[in-house]
Amino acid sequence: MSASEAMPVPASRPVPSRLPGARPWVTLGLLLALMVLVSLAVGSMTVPPSAILGSLWEALGLGEASERLDAMQRAVLFTLRLPRVLMAVMVGGVLATTGAALQALFRNPLVEPGLLGTSSGAALGAVLAIVLDVTLAAHVGPLRMLVVPGAAFVGALAATVLALRLGTGGGRTDTPRVLLAGVAVSAGAFAGMGLLTHAATDAQLRTITFWSLGSLGGASWETVGAAALPLAVTLGLLLSEARALNLMLLGEREAWHLGVDVERLKRKLIFAAALGVGAAVSFCGMIGFVGLLVPALLRIALGPDHRRLLAASALSGASLLLASDLLARTLASPSELPVGALTSVLGVPAFIALLARKGAA
Amino acid sequence: MRRTASKWGLVAALFAVAAHAAPPVAKPAPKLITIGPAITQTVFALGAGDRVVGVDDSSAALPEASKVRTVGYQRALSAEGVLSLGAGLLLGSAEAGPPPVLEQLKQAGMKVETFANEPTVEGARARIQGIAERLGTPEQGKALVAKLDADLKKAADRATQVKGSKPPRILAIYARGSGTMMVAGSGTVADTLIRLTGAVNAADSLQGYKPLGAEAVVAAAPEFVLLPASSVSSVGGAEGLAKLPGLSQVKGWKLVTVEDVDFMGLGPNLGQAVARVQDAVAPASATAKGGGK
Numbered sequence: 001m002s003a004s005e006a007m008p009v010p011a012s013r014p015v016p017s018r019l020p021g022a023r024p025w026v027t028l029g030l031l032l033a034l035m036v037l038v039s040l041a042v043g044s045m046t047v048p049p050s051a052i053l054g055s056l057w058e059a060l061g062l063g064e065a066s067e068r069l070d071a072m073q074r075a076v077l078f079t080l081r082l083p084r085v086l087m088a089v090m091v092g093g094v095l096a097t098t099g100a101a102l103q104a105l106f107r108n109p110l111v112e113p114g115l116l117g118t119s120s121g122a123a124l125g126a127v128l129a130i131v132l133d134v135t136l137a138a139h140v141g142p143l144r145m146l147v148v149p150g151a152a153f154v155g156a157l158a159a160t161v162l163a164l165r166l167g168t169g170g171g172r173t174d175t176p177r178v179l180l181a182g183v184a185v186s187a188g189a190f191a192g193m194g195l196l197t198h199a200a201t202d203a204q205l206r207t208i209t210f211w212s213l214g215s216l217g218g219a220s221w222e223t224v225g226a227a228a229l230p231l232a233v234t235l236g237l238l239l240s241e242a243r244a245l246n247l248m249l250l251g252e253r254e255a256w257h258l259g260v261d262v263e264r265l266k267r268k269l270i271f272a273a274a275l276g277v278g279a280a281v282s283f284c285g286m287i288g289f290v291g292l293l294v295p296a297l298l299r300i301a302l303g304p305d306h307r308r309l310l311a312a313s314a315l316s317g318a319s320l321l322l323a324s325d326l327l328a329r330t331l332a333s334p335s336e337l338p339v340g341a342l343t344s345v346l347g348v349p350a351f352i353a354l355l356a357r358k359g360a361a
Numbered sequence: 362m363r364r365t366a367s368k369w370g371l372v373a374a375l376f377a378v379a380a381h382a383a384p385p386v387a388k389p390a391p392k393l394i395t396i397g398p399a400i401t402q403t404v405f406a407l408g409a410g411d412r413v414v415g416v417d418d419s420s421a422a423l424p425e426a427s428k429v430r431t432v433g434y435q436r437a438l439s440a441e442g443v444l445s446l447g448a449g450l451l452l453g454s455a456e457a458g459p460p461p462v463l464e465q466l467k468q469a470g471m472k473v474e475t476f477a478n479e480p481t482v483e484g485a486r487a488r489i490q491g492i493a494e495r496l497g498t499p500e501q502g503k504a505l506v507a508k509l510d511a512d513l514k515k516a517a518d519r520a521t522q523v524k525g526s527k528p529p530r531i532l533a534i535y536a537r538g539s540g541t542m543m544v545a546g547s548g549t550v551a552d553t554l555i556r557l558t559g560a561v562n563a564a565d566s567l568q569g570y571k572p573l574g575a576e577a578v579v580a581a582a583p584e585f586v587l588l589p590a591s592s593v594s595s596v597g598g599a600e601g602l603a604k605l606p607g608l609s610q611v612k613g614w615k616l617v618t619v620e621d622v623d624f625m626g627l628g629p630n631l632g633q634a635v636a637r638v639q640d641a642v643a644p645a646s647a648t649a650k651g652g653g654k
Contacts, residue, residue, distance in 0.1 A: 043441050043445070044439070044441050044442045044444075044445035045441050045444055045445040046445075071470065072444065072469065072470065075444075075468065075469035075470055076441055076444060076469065079465060079468050079469055080440050080441050080444075080465055080469065081441070201569055201570070202535075202543065202569070202570045203436075203456060206436055207436060207459075210434070210436055210437045210459075215437070217437075217438075217439055217440065217459070217461070217462055218459060218461035218462065218465075220461060220464070220465060220468075223461070329439055329441060329442070332433070333439075333442050333445065334415065334430060334431075334432045334433070334439065334441075334442030334443060334445050334446060335418070335431060335432050335433020335434070335437075335438075335439060335442055336433055336437065336438075336439035336442060338437075
């Protein structure tokens with residue numbers, strides 16, 4: 001109880017009393033739109049940028065494209081880049097928004113989805129599926145492609161539920177205890193992965209390594225379709241609680257007195273986080289740092305009002321992951337760098353700069 | 362404007378004439394991407410090397426493929442990167458992937474074919490023949506398999522010649538830095554290679570690749586240690602190996618290397634690799650006859 005009050009969310013400015021202004025939306029929205037267009041236009045395969053908008057209009061049945069793409073260019077644009085861009089937007093947005101919501105809920109700016117055990121639970125599920133692949137293949141047949149994402153998703157939900165259960169005592173969710181439980185669940189998951197990697201063959205070990213580095217390369221219309229529902233539900237659940245999260249900044253008891261059903265809020269947000277991060281990790285592997293970095297930076301730029309912070313996190317997280325993925329698939333073209341490593345490469349210096357600034361202040 | 366149009370018309374007409382004048386040419390064979398060193402080596406050995414526009418990074422270690430662009434690690438291919446090279450056909454080992462990317466390539470209209478990676482001579486024959494048929498050169502495939510069989514026959518004869526003496530014990534190690542040492546047990550490419558030379562795999566009680574345990578190495582008592590050529594420098598050469606726990610306690614072993622491709626997959630040059638290992642281990646098994654090739 002007392003520990004939960006130990007680390008208030010740092011506010012570089014007081015909570016603004018006025019309603020959120022329009023400017024950050026416009027800027028961040030335009031940035032995202034620009035990143036989407038650049039991501040569609042740039043890649044190892046040349047697709048004339050001038051033809052992209054026309055082709056998109058035509059695909060939507062809104063008009064004739066003035067410039068024709070050849071079959072290969074169309075395939076690259078519509079079966080590779082477009083689903084990949086959509087996946088990056090959804091996953092980046094959800095990871096950053098989840099980070100923002102959890103940081104407010106736990107009133108700790110260093111919380112990210114990984115701390116609840118969600119990511120490591122997902123990883124354990126995926127590793128299990130990779131190691132059992134040969135055994136499973138005989139039973140699941142054509143569903144084999146879905147085994148790893150499915151197992152990762154189940155692992156994410158199971159780990160988060162376990163952490164939440166362990167952190168709940170006498171009907172109350174004790175926030176620091178949930179975090180401690182998350183650490184314990186993560187440690188357990190990593191131990192399990194360690195044992196499984198011992199049993200894995202050389203080939204499986206390499207698959208595990210590449211999976212854990214994260215990639216958007218597997219995005220297709222099927223995976224985008226499958227990921228869209230959980231990711232959209234997560235985003236909806238998180239965005240709907242901006243006001244309650246603002247009140248939580250005052251402290252749990254104060255929020256409760258102001259009419260927030262604190263218990264229900266906690267469970268709802270943690271469930272949303274598990275759902276969203278589970279879906280993201282299961283389709284794209286581990287993509288670190290987006291959930292930690294984006295909200296932390298935005299809190300400095302925009303202040304701690306969650307009515308802006310959550311949606312701004314969604315827009316910026318999407319842009320950051322798009323930018324990282326663009327670099328991942330172009331820097332070493334025609335081969336590809338792991339995007340999970342790139343988000344960290346982009347994020348770590350920014351984060352260190354942030355910490356240094358805090359130290360000086 | 363009009364003049365340029367007629368000029369282009371003239372050029373087109375000339376081309377049309379030229380096309381008729383030239384002897385009829387078959388439709389150009391599709392360009393290729395090859396994934397996996399054994400596959401790449403086979404394609405080059407079948408004479409289709411000039412059609413290869415992209416290889417995976419372990420294939421790039423082959424001298425014949427060193428100038429070809431690389432598309433990255435074979436299990437982490439990028440669909441767009443592969444497509445950007447303009448190839449129509451991808452020939453890969455069973456490791457090529459990840460599966461969703463292969464699926465994307467197929468959807469984008471590329472032909473994708475993977476070949477099983479069994480570490481047996483029978484598997485190697487089937488792989489060569491399968492690739493040859495896919496490239497439309499089955500006769501070359503048969504010739505290549507015949508050459509492989511002849512090489513292996515020679516190696517087998519040589520192995521029987523030294524049968525009287527005790528077969529040498531070889532320990533095959535795959536290493537990337539001294540931190541990651543794996544010994545090749547039975548069911549691996551290295552194991553097949555060792556058996557074909559007539560030697561004994563000192564780690565044949567293990568299945569697949571297993572981490573190197575110091576005491577197990579002492580117990581295995583290898584007379585020779587077999588490494589892929591690129592691994593040798595990563596462990597600091599023979600001196601580095603000699604300092605490793607386990608190997609440091611085994612006296613008198615000698616280092617033998619093979620090309621990386623022969624350690625990782627059984628390609629068309631398998632017979633030559635076997636002969637090279639036999640050359641290297643021959644002095645210890647005390648044979649003067651085995652020297653000639």
